[in-house]
Structures are given as structure tokens and as C-alpha cells.
Amino acid sequence: MRAIAQDTLGGPEVLHEVRRPVPQPGASEILVRVRATGLNPTDWKHRSTPGLMLPPPPFVLGWDVAGEVVATGPGVTLFTPGDVVFGMLPYPHGHGAAAEYVTGPARAFARKPDNLDVVQAGAVPLAALTAWQALVDTANVQAGQRVLIHAAAGGVGHFAVQIAKARGAFVIGTASAANHDIVRELGADEAIDYRTTDFTTAVRDVDVVVDPLGPDSALRSLRTLRPGGLLVSLRMFDTAQLDATAEKLGVRACFMLVEADRAGMVEIAELVAAGLLRPVIAGAFPLAEAAKAHALGDTGRTVGKLVLTID
Numbered sequence: 001m002r003a004i005a006q007d008t009l010g011g012p013e014v015l016h017e018v019r020r021p022v023p024q025p026g027a028s029e030i031l032v033r034v035r036a037t038g039l040n041p042t043d044w045k046h047r048s049t050p051g052l053m054l055p056p057p058p059f060v061l062g063w064d065v066a067g068e069v070v071a072t073g074p075g076v077t078l079f080t081p082g083d084v085v086f087g088m089l090p091y092p093h094g095h096g097a098a099a100e101y102v103t104g105p106a107r108a109f110a111r112k113p114d115n116l117d118v119v120q121a122g123a124v125p126l127a128a129l130t131a132w133q134a135l136v137d138t139a140n141v142q143a144g145q146r147v148l149i150h151a152a153a154g155g156v157g158h159f160a161v162q163i164a165k166a167r168g169a170f171v172i173g174t175a176s177a178a179n180h181d182i183v184r185e186l187g188a189d190e191a192i193d194y195r196t197t198d199f200t201t202a203v204r205d206v207d208v209v210v211d212p213l214g215p216d217s218a219l220r221s222l223r224t225l226r227p228g229g230l231l232v233s234l235r236m237f238d239t240a241q242l243d244a245t246a247e248k249l250g251v252r253a254c255f256m257l258v259e260a261d262r263a264g265m266v267e268i269a270e271l272v273a274a275g276l277l278r279p280v281i282a283g284a285f286p287l288a289e290a291a292k293a294h295a296l297g298d299t300g301r302t303v304g305k306l307v308l309t310i311d
Helices: 041-048 118-123 125-138 155-166 177-185 215-224 240-249 262-273 287-298
Strands: 002-006 016-019 029-039 064-072 084-088 101-105 109-111 146-149 170-175 190-193 206-211 225-233 252-255 281-286 305-309
Touching (some): 002 287, 029 125, 029 287, 041 287, 064 101, 064 118, 064 125, 084 118, 084 125, 084 262, 109 262, 118 281, 118 305, 146 155, 155 170, 155 177, 155 206, 215 225, 215 240, 225 240, 240 252
Parallel strands (some): 146 170, 146 206, 206 225, 225 252, 281 305
Antiparallel strands (some): 002 016, 029 064, 029 305, 064 084, 084 109
């Protein structure tokens, strides 16, 4: 099978196509013929940055999967060959989706909704699960609450806007002015241009903040929360200062790492089927052009998700 591998860390140029044996599903696993795999910031970070959660290369990256079940391992009852599924491989060590075939736990997948094509389905899992787990599993967002979402036009952000809105929240999103139309179209009640407006003076009494940006943004966001409000940070960093500041302000803060989750994927599939959640596709590239897609992702200026397609 074809796959996109790298033998060293570095820029997009380290990516190259290789031939590998088709893997075989083990107990409780399925073998999927991958038709599309979404790219996420974690892909370019692991491609280029030493000391993250993976051992050094060589490796094949990719966690998002959309495609057809080819075979099932012992004990699988959820799927049969021919089922079209989407899901996220266990993060971080289940990587390998940038390939024609991949194996993964059957319970990391759900059936693809009929109103998503396979490219759209490949864009959903990791980013939408991150948003779902931050807003629902962690923050338990309720109708009428005020939710601030940073990078609201980005991969996680554009799903978070829609999920928060589907739960009846009042949604505030930060994005560049050029992306305000899409952020509002996805359901945001307010859009703030982070380049011209200090969100800490424009936003108050927020119940939940979802922050994928990092330490500075997370620390500043604490001041937008109402007493007892919660900030969910999606970036790994030393949170000692964040925790101390949150305690001083009478608010809460936590760091969350996405997990593969069939229950979450089923909930996401139901939102998609109901027309309440859709991916925005920033660009689709054939597998052989993975380096070009990574280079675009490196700019940090894409709206929605980049996807690799595999014929």
C-alpha cells in the first residue's frame, strides 16, 4: 500500500511516499480502506518538533480516518466489510492514517452520515471530537450559557462554534475580520477581530472558554470568565501559572487532550445528520501532495480543515 512517511523531523519536504504491507486487524480491530484523512495542527507539530509525545521517526502520521471497512478482527460486532465509517485513531500512538489502509479499534469508529461525502467525513473526527469533549464532556455547556471560542474559524474552532450553538449557548468567536462572515454563518452570535480588539475588554461574564492557542491567550482569557467559570485549554504547556491565576480569580482552568471515542463520534454523526454540524474544507489534496498540504497548514491561516484524499 502507499503511505506518506518521514525518516527525520523537519519541514514539509521530509514527507515522502513509501510502500508498506497492508496491515491486518487484530482482536477488536477493523481494517479500513482509507479514502480521506484530515490534517490537524498536531500533524505538522509532530512532523517538525522534537520531544513531543511520539518516539522519533520513521513514522506515518495521521489520525483522522474516513473509508470502507475491508476486514474485521476477532470479536468485532459493530461493523462488517463494506460499511463506510469515520473515526479517530487513538491519540497519539495510534497514528498512521496517511495511507491507503489502516487498522484501528472498532470502537473508535461510527458509521458515516449519508449527508457527508467521504472527503467531508475525513475532515471531522479529531477536530470535532476535541470540540465535543471540551464543550460537552468537560464543560457540560448548557443552553443560555456564554461561550468564548478562540480561533473560531480554525479546525477545532469552527466545530466548537457549531456544537456550542447546537446546545443553545450564546457563542462569541475570535477570528480575523476576513473570517467573521463564516464564523457568524456557523452560528456565532458575536465575532471579535483579535487583530484590532483586545478581547479581555470586549468580553465579560463568560461561562466557558475554549482556547487552542496557548499560554498567553489562556492566561488572558481567565479574566473574561464569570466567577466559577471554566477555561479549557487545548495546548500542552506548564500550567502552574494558569492554575495559580485561576485560583486567585475564583475561576477554573484545565488542559484537555482529545481521546478516540465512539460515543462522541456517534453524537457528532447525529448532529451532522440533523444539519447542525458541518465541516468547512480549506482544501483537498491527493495523498502524493501531502507536503503541499502540510506547507499550507504551516501558515496557520487556513479556514476549517485540510484533507488528503486517497483513490
